[in-house]
Amino acid sequence: MGAYLLRRVLAGVAVLFVASFLVYLLVSVSGNPLAQLQANPHISPATIAAARAELHLNEPLLQRYWTWLSGVAHGNFGTATTGQLVGPQLWPRIEVTLKMVIPATILSILIAVLIGVLGAVKQYSKVDHLLTGLAYLFFSTPVFVVAILLKDYLAVDVNNGIGHTVLYTIGQNTPGTTGFWNVLTDNVQHTVLPVLTLTVVTYAAWSRYQRAALLDVLNTDYIRLARAKGLTRRRVLYVHGLRNALVPVVTVVSLDFATILGGAVIVEIAFGWQGFGQFLFQALTGPVSPDVNSVQAWLVIAATAVIVFNIVADVAYGLLDPRIRYA
Amino acid sequence: MVHRLSRRWSAVAALGTASLLLAACGTSGGPSTSSTGAVKTGGTLTFALDEDVAGFNVLQATDGEFVLAEILDQVWPSVYVIHPDLKPVLNTEIVSSVKVLSNNPQTIQYNINPKATWSDGVPITAQDFIYNWEAQSGNPKYTDVGGKAYEPASTSGFNQIKSVTSSNGGKTATVVFATPYSDWQSLFAPIIPAHIADKVGFNNGFQTFGSPVEVSGGPYEIQSYSPNEDLVEVRNPHWWGAPGKLSKIVFRFITDDSQQPPAVANDEVNMVNPALASIAFLDSLKGVSNFSTQVDPGLEFQHIDFNESNFYLAQAGIRHALAYGTNRAQLVQRLVDPLTTKIQTLNNHFYMPTQSQYKDNSAGYGAFDPAKAKALLEAAGMKMGSDGYFHPTSGPEKGQDFSLSISTTSGDQVRAEIEELFQADMKNVGVKITVQNYDANTLFGTVGPKGEFDIIEFAWVLTPFASGNQPIYCSYTDTAVCGINWDHYANPTVDKLMDQAIASTSPTAAASLFNQADGLLWKDMVTLPLFEQPQLFGWSNTYGNIQPNTSNIGIPWNAEQWGVRES
Secondary structure, X not given: OHHHHHXXXXXXXHHHHHHHHHHHHHHHHOOOOOHHHHOOOXXXXXXXXXXXHHOOXXXXXXXXXXXXXXXXXXXXXXEOOOOOEOHHHHHXXXXXXXXXHHHHHHHHHHHHHHHXXXXXXXXXXXXXXXXXXXHHHHHHOOHHHXXXXXXXXXXXXXXXXXXXXXXXXXXXXXXXXXXXXXXXXXXXXXXXXHHHHHHHHHHHHXXXXXXXXXXXXXXXXXXXXXXXOOOOHHHHHHHHHHHHHHHHHHHHHHHHHHHHHHHOHHHHHHOOOOOHHHHHHHHHHOOOOOOHHHHHHXXXXXXHHXXXXXXXXXXXXXXXXXXXXXX | OOOOHHHHHHHOOEEEEEEEOOOOOOOOOOOOOEOOOOEOOOOEEEEEEOOOOOOOOOXXXXXXXXXXXXXXXXXXXXXXXXXOOOOEEEOOOOEEEEEEEEEOOEEEEEEEOOOOEOOOOOEOOHHHHHHHHHHHOOOOOOEOHHHOEOOEOOOOOHHHEEEEEEEHXXXXXXXXXXXXXXXXXXXXXXXXXXXXXXXXXXXXXXXXXXXXHHOOOOOEEEEEEEOOOEEEEEEOOOOOOOOOOOOEEEEEEOOOHHHHHHHHHOOOOOEEOOOOOOHHHHHHHHOOOOEEEEEEEEEEEEEEEXXXXXXXXXXXXXXXXXXHHOOHHHHHHHHOOOOOOOOOEOOOOOOOOOOOOOOOOOOOOOOOOHHHHHHHHHHXXXXXXXXXXEEEOOOOOOOOOXXXXXXXXXOOHHHHHHHHHHHHHHHHOOOEEEEOOEOHHHHHHHHOOOOOOOEEEEEEEEOOOHHHHHHHHOOOOOOOOOOOOOOOOOOHHHHHHHHHHHHOOOHHHHHHHHHHHHHHHHHHOOEXXXXXXXXXXXXXXXXXXXXXXXXXXXXXXHHHHOEEEOO
């Protein structure tokens, strides 16, 4: 297992290196950060030349990449086109996204497993058909539509019904809130809708995996044998069935988690959360863009997350399925 | 002067232009207000901004964004404040009086209000005027901390100043111009605190939130800033004028305009001014109770430009043909009428109908006349082909369909519709139009400056000061000044008229000269103005004294008077 892990880590680092090089090249040649300055007749050529030098745009591309790479090797992600250091901006952004993604993931797993099991056990029943229908509906609904529906038909209606604002539709918190409980309550009130949105679109696919995996397992010989030995239906389902049916689901969840981390951008935009996805979006579309250093920082972290969770998936796979562990 | 570029960058795509800016409230009926009735002291108002700030020095090149100008309205003082009627009005809290001492050389004396003091206790003096001039003069003699060149967002006007001197114990500043500058009232708006900038640096000292940014010379000061989330202003306890009514103004950054209406409906935001005034946005606000909306013509206009470096577009007759073939009234009807009926086709390049200097100088060149368009194309040696398109008898497209490309920023609904309607209009007169759009950075950074287009469509953002338009229309051969003349247009008479207008010390004479230059722009038909870009404002009726301002300083121009209405 150790050698295997090591191989996986090394391969991951190699992929990261190649990706960072290609992305640096592509992003650098895909836009002109000075466009806005050049389009403003009041900004003198001297000012533009100074800005060009400040952004190192007058240096060859490879040299710029090398500067970036050696910076990263020393833990320095460089300076954004706004003049601020990239490094210190990263963690607050990731923190924001995690605040949304972790509760949504936990909630999604719980709902997905529950609904998946229910669907498998009661295959082709009315309940199964209903849950299947809902899963396909949510799965095929664009995230921003879910967000808009929740805002307009849940938040506004609930708030009007209660008479004061309980559910917030924009931002992570209310500026100027003080006191531990107030801050906590305020944060929760702002978190409900984004988490719900993310959960609705995430659980749907996972519940289908869970249902299919459990159905597969329930139709195997060893389950039939367990039943034949006289074990209770409940024990067969939970101890023998579900444990094995969780294997593929754990893989999907681990792989998806990293993707959600970097890709919750639509939910972030919909609710005005300044998370990690928006960080990339703004680096690519901001007034002085593309902001290569910010894009690169996003890439390194998002790609690392993907690699790490891939490995986590492998390890978890092994833990849940002894056949793989000892192979 | 601030350009509105970056805010409009993605959405409206305004080119940024120049320091031109402002918009105004409708001429019909004048500025409407949300009651000028009594308001209470205290309360909070939350205003949604669609972009975060890039830094806090609005006078610096990369920070000079519209949203920052709005935030600083109540923090960094301006000598003249643009009112909703687009006229500059002296801010007597800062400068008690201004005297024009001489017209030759143009000499202006600013008598600084004796009470005027920065919030850290340092008086506002002539020293501030001297520093603000030097930093924005573009003169390499003056340098920022560390001997670096200043990076100002604009040098307009300041580059014509010969000297600024202090007298009366620093409370009088006298400005002498080397060459007259008719729009001198646009200067010193706003003023950066010299004693701070001198220490921390003009270029980099205000890039992040910290003590330099907290110093205020206005009714409010910045209390806190959470990047990408919000910025909170509270009353400046050292303000010497009438104190602001609201105890707190929250600027909330909501970068996706479409997320603003639900936040309004949920009472999380009390005021909006989206980058793009869209029908969908307006509709979604209409259902919100106790909320006012107002659409005004902005100081920003859509236009179609013809690149004279194109073999065919170099001929005035062909440019006029394209203009005659364009149904501008239909564009307005389709794209603007659903929002407001205050906007008609635009017939001036320098002034908007909301400004008193506006005149229709189009002399019929802006009329819709497809028959005349076809006649002009025939006169230019084109033959109508059997496929309904003209075929040039000379030049690179000889014997083929006469075709041109039109470019604008991709992903902009309004511009895409303008292109489509233009395409249909041109087909109608036998000209084939292909659409070739680019993202804003490419369009304004490469395609425009390099002149790699046949026809280009976008919006100019203007200020009420017409001198800011000079770089767009002066002869492109003068690359230092006219770098934004992407159409390869050159007319020495236009150059001369604009130079005279800018050097004129009489506002009436200046306006008349700009209008003469405008007449020539129509005659030469290098660019066809379409219509003023509408601006949408919305605010909760809980608040009073709110007056939209379409200028470059935006709606918070009088935020110190905003307040919760007495019910």
